[in-house]
Amino acid sequence: MAKMFFPQYAKGRKEGINLIVGKSILEHIKKIGKVEIDSECGGKGICCKDIVRVDEGKESLSKLSNIEKKFLKYGKLKPNHRLACQAIVTKDTKDIRIFISSFGKYTILTDTIKTDVELAPSVFSSKGKVFYNTGENLGTYQGKIYGLAIDVGTTTLVMQIVDLEKGENIGNPIASKNPQIAYGNDVISRIGYTIENKDGLKELQKIVIDGINSSLKELEKKLGISKLSITDKIYDVVVVGNSTMRDIFFGKNVHNLGVIPFEPLGKNSITMKAFKLGLDVNPKAFVYGPPLIGGHAGADCIADIIATRLYKSKKIAMIIDIGTNGEVVIGNKDNILTASCAAGGAYEGYQISCGVGAIEGAITKVKIENDKMEYETLGNKPPLGFCGSGVIDLLAKLLQSGIMNRNARISKDFHLTDDVYITQDDINQLGIAKAGLRTDQDLLIKYYGINIDKVNKIYLSGAFGNYMNIDNSIAIGLLPEADKSKFVRFGNGALAGAIDILLSRQMKNDAENLKNLIKHTKPNEIEGNEFQYMVANNMYFSK
Numbered sequence: 001m002a003k004m005f006f007p008q009y010a011k012g013r014k015e016g017i018n019l020i021v022g023k024s025i026l027e028h029i030k031k032i033g034k035v036e037i038d039s040e041c042g043g044k045g046i047c048c049k050d051i052v053r054v055d056e057g058k059e060s061l062s063k064l065s066n067i068e069k070k071f072l073k074y075g076k077l078k079p080n081h082r083l084a085c086q087a088i089v090t091k092d093t094k095d096i097r098i099f100i101s102s103f104g105k106y107t108i109l110t111d112t113i114k115t116d117v118e119l120a121p122s123v124f125s126s127k128g129k130v131f132y133n134t135g136e137n138l139g140t141y142q143g144k145i146y147g148l149a150i151d152v153g154t155t156t157l158v159m160q161i162v163d164l165e166k167g168e169n170i171g172n173p174i175a176s177k178n179p180q181i182a183y184g185n186d187v188i189s190r191i192g193y194t195i196e197n198k199d200g201l202k203e204l205q206k207i208v209i210d211g212i213n214s215s216l217k218e219l220e221k222k223l224g225i226s227k228l229s230i231t232d233k234i235y236d237v238v239v240v241g242n243s244t245m246r247d248i249f250f251g252k253n254v255h256n257l258g259v260i261p262f263e264p265l266g267k268n269s270i271t272m273k274a275f276k277l278g279l280d281v282n283p284k285a286f287v288y289g290p291p292l293i294g295g296h297a298g299a300d301c302i303a304d305i306i307a308t309r310l311y312k313s314k315k316i317a318m319i320i321d322i323g324t325n326g327e328v329v330i331g332n333k334d335n336i337l338t339a340s341c342a343a344g345g346a347y348e349g350y351q352i353s354c355g356v357g358a359i360e361g362a363i364t365k366v367k368i369e370n371d372k373m374e375y376e377t378l379g380n381k382p383p384l385g386f387c388g389s390g391v392i393d394l395l396a397k398l399l400q401s402g403i404m405n406r407n408a409r410i411s412k413d414f415h416l417t418d419d420v421y422i423t424q425d426d427i428n429q430l431g432i433a434k435a436g437l438r439t440d441q442d443l444l445i446k447y448y449g450i451n452i453d454k455v456n457k458i459y460l461s462g463a464f465g466n467y468m469n470i471d472n473s474i475a476i477g478l479l480p481e482a483d484k485s486k487f488v489r490f491g492n493g494a495l496a497g498a499i500d501i502l503l504s505r506q507m508k509n510d511a512e513n514l515k516n517l518i519k520h521t522k523p524n525e526i527e528g529n530e531f532q533y534m535v536a537n538n539m540y541f542s543k
Helices: 010-014 025-032 066-073 179-183 187-196 200-223 243-249 299-308 388-401 424-447 462-467 470-475 493-503 505-517 523-527 530-537
Strands: 003-005 051-056 081-083 096-100 123-126 129-132 137-140 146-152 156-163 168-177 234-241 270-273 286-289 317-321 326-331 336-341 362-369 372-377 457-461 487-489 518-520
Touching: 003 025, 025 179, 066 081, 129 234, 146 243, 146 493, 156 200, 156 493, 168 200, 179 187, 179 200, 187 200, 187 243, 200 243, 234 243, 234 299, 234 493, 243 299, 299 317, 299 326, 299 336, 299 457, 299 493, 299 505, 317 424, 317 462, 317 493, 326 424, 336 424, 362 388, 372 388, 388 424, 388 462, 388 470, 424 523, 424 530, 457 462, 457 493, 493 505, 505 518, 523 530
Parallel strands: 003 096, 146 234, 234 286, 317 457, 336 518, 457 487
Antiparallel strands: 051 081, 051 096, 123 129, 129 137, 146 156, 156 168, 270 286, 317 326, 326 336, 362 372
């Protein structure tokens, strides 16, 4: 039988996948796994992001669909390219070779803050054996005891192996794209896939587990070590992610998160054995997912709170985590309020005409020099489009220069280059994406009974917070108007919190107890009809 090959990727180049007549190129990509493609709309033919070039076997594919003809007419699709979701295999007699046009080398934030924690992990050795703190014997001591922290993001997977006897990280964090991106760039798309497909949940769970296992194998190869030298000595795993990502990882039903009132079926922590999940670590290893807070504020938000020690502080602090989902936290040791919203992917390079992820060639900075707009790209490569930090800078400079007015209007499309531009529709999408998050910030401050001056620190979590220009973010109304010295970038806070939980049983207990201290708010329900007016007001880009 003929196969489909993806020469850009090791697995796709060597093994390929058997052709399945009636299935699209995108469906083949989903089945093979570890082949990255951007399918923002989850294969509905709307986003025009899953662009591929067919280098061999064109005659085994369907003719251009009406959707492809439309994109071809408007110049969004080149004559020799196809959309992976629209090109259907019609014959299985000849190999097909596919080049994925829309992905470059992805930059993923792996930096974490280093926190002070008393070393007291849940796993330890005694008399030549390894034990879990419950007393369970996990086998013969092999000279090392490791733990694995995993941050399952909507877009990325980031992992860190930790020496649980020394409290030291083993190598650098391992980062990769979340292979579930082929099923849509947001949690709603993935929830929908589990609802619409009988085995959708199992498929999404398997692909993320396979992605983690592949990354572990890459680490072994990079360090020049065998499996028995490291992964078989991983006895404890902590997995964090938003409510949808955590529950899919553990194979839990996520249907409720896609319908009103958008709450998970259960908020308690989850503990399973590695062999039941198919995770390529010691089969007896414990895999722990911290509790969920509510709505889409999940175990990653708990980890952020652990990492910042906000829950131990006398002074009031905020955490703002901006991604496909946005979470806001405010509080101290006495009281913590949270809110979450679907921030959308506009600031992560999705949902706008020339948006891209953090790949080489992404415009990351925009500035005005000698009355001329200039830009910088990742890797100093030719510009492909805007990633989040570049979009923020562009909006601020358009506002500053008067090209965009304070009602977020431009008279015509603005071109930074011939091929990279922003439209009024793009600006509207960006306004919608930031409005809900900013409204949640304002309302949590109000519910806490203070003003922004009483907030001691504002922690910016995640890749977006780590790279964005704070002055420009304040200028467009994405962040509150506060003294710049209050803002603290703390990298991948979710991963840092997961590492703390690995290293300390006390931190694990704190994660369990936080659900009793945190009150998750739903500003849209509290404010009623007024909420939409507040969001609409925050859609403007003005200071």
